[in-house]
Structure formats: C-alpha cells, structure tokens
Amino acid sequence: MSYNAKNYTEQGGDVTHIGGVLEFDGQATLEGFPGAANLVPKSTTTAADIRADLNALILALKNAGIMIGDAWNASVLACPTPAGMPTEKTKNNSGHASVALEDNVITITLDRKVSQLEDADHGTPWGVHKWLGFGVRTGLASVADIKFVDDTGMSATLSAADATEATALGLSAGDFVLYIKADDPKYLTGEKFFTLQASGMAKTKFVMKIVEPAPEA
Secondary structure, three states, X not given: OOOOOOEEEOOOOOOEEEOOOOOOOOOOOOOOOOOOOOOOOOOOOOHHHHXXXXXXXXXXXXXXXXXXXXXXXXXXXXXXXXXXXXOHHHHHHHOXXXXXXXXXXXXXXXXXXXXXXXXXXXXXXXXXXXXXXXXXXXXXXXXXXXXXXXXXXXXXXXXXXXXHHHHHOOOOOOEEEEEEEOOOHHHOOOOEEEEEEOOOEOOEEEEEEEEOXXXXX
C-alpha cells in the first residue's frame, strides 16, 4: 500500500508543502512571517484623512504579501522613434519584429529568421548579438522603483534614467525599453522570462517567445 503525505518537505529542505492542516498547539509561535509596515495611530478629522489612512494600510498589507497586490495593466509596443536605439543595426532588427502581449506572454513575431538579423554591438558587458528592442508599458505613471528580474537572476531597480531612455524613443515615463538577444535559442522555445514587482503590485512573471516565419511550401 502506498501513502502520499499532504504535508511534506522537498529534498534539501528549502521548500515545504502544506496540503493538509497546519495546527498550532499550546504556546507555539510563528516567526519570520511577513508583517506589514508599522503605521502610527492617527486622530483623523475628515473623510479625506480616513481615506488616506485606509489606503496606507491597504498598501502596507499588499507590500507585506498579506493581501494580494494589484494586477499589472501591462502591454508591449514598438518604439515610435527607434532612431535613438544604441546602434543602427539594433534599429533595423527591431523593424523586423512585431510584439504582442496576452496572458503574460510576450510574442515577438519576426518577418525573417533570427539568423538573418544583423549583429549589433552593444559594448561591454552586453557584447555583440542580434539585438532588438521594444517598449514595455507598465500602466504606472513612472517606472521608477519597479524591480526587474530576468531568468538569469539579473536584477535591476528601474529609475528616472529608464524613463528618460523610454521618452527619447517616443515612449512614456511609465514605459521602459527592453533589449533582447534574439540569437539566444531559449527565445524560440519560450524559456526566457522576466518578473516585475512594485509597491502595491503583484510580483508577476512575463514569458517571452520569438516566432519565426513559417518555411515556404
């Protein structure tokens, strides 16, 4: 007879799954659980004060992970004025791609094979690759303080400089420019991704996939 435990720890001990009941007995305590930021009690006098205090509490709960964060209203688009891209070849490559976002999957559709794109040099440490770029519209007023993490673990906190880069390419301050190495084979299999996280927003994963033109019959 086999037995499948609902509560178990994976090999290595890093992850524990609770599929049954987690019961605390007696004087048991819970340590390390996320807590919301401390809010100083206030004596509010107006409806506006009450609303501000309530919104601050809601934001603190979201940022602590106790309340689910807001969903991103994200979209993707070609940069309206690509002439400001790092190289002419990057601009040319970007002109051969159309982008769409659905169900957190960014599809980059090419009008030619990846191998037919140009090799663009983005300097140190980025190197020479078949670079192309497009805009990611976050739905927020500014990209400042948004945390970006890619599938390699590279992490960056976006800043006003990223907003300036976006506006130079005809985008808005709530957008950022994403340059990708189209020659990375993982784009063709949909294994490339990044996550976005910001105050009050849910940490969300966005998958990226390149689609090449179908072979001619």
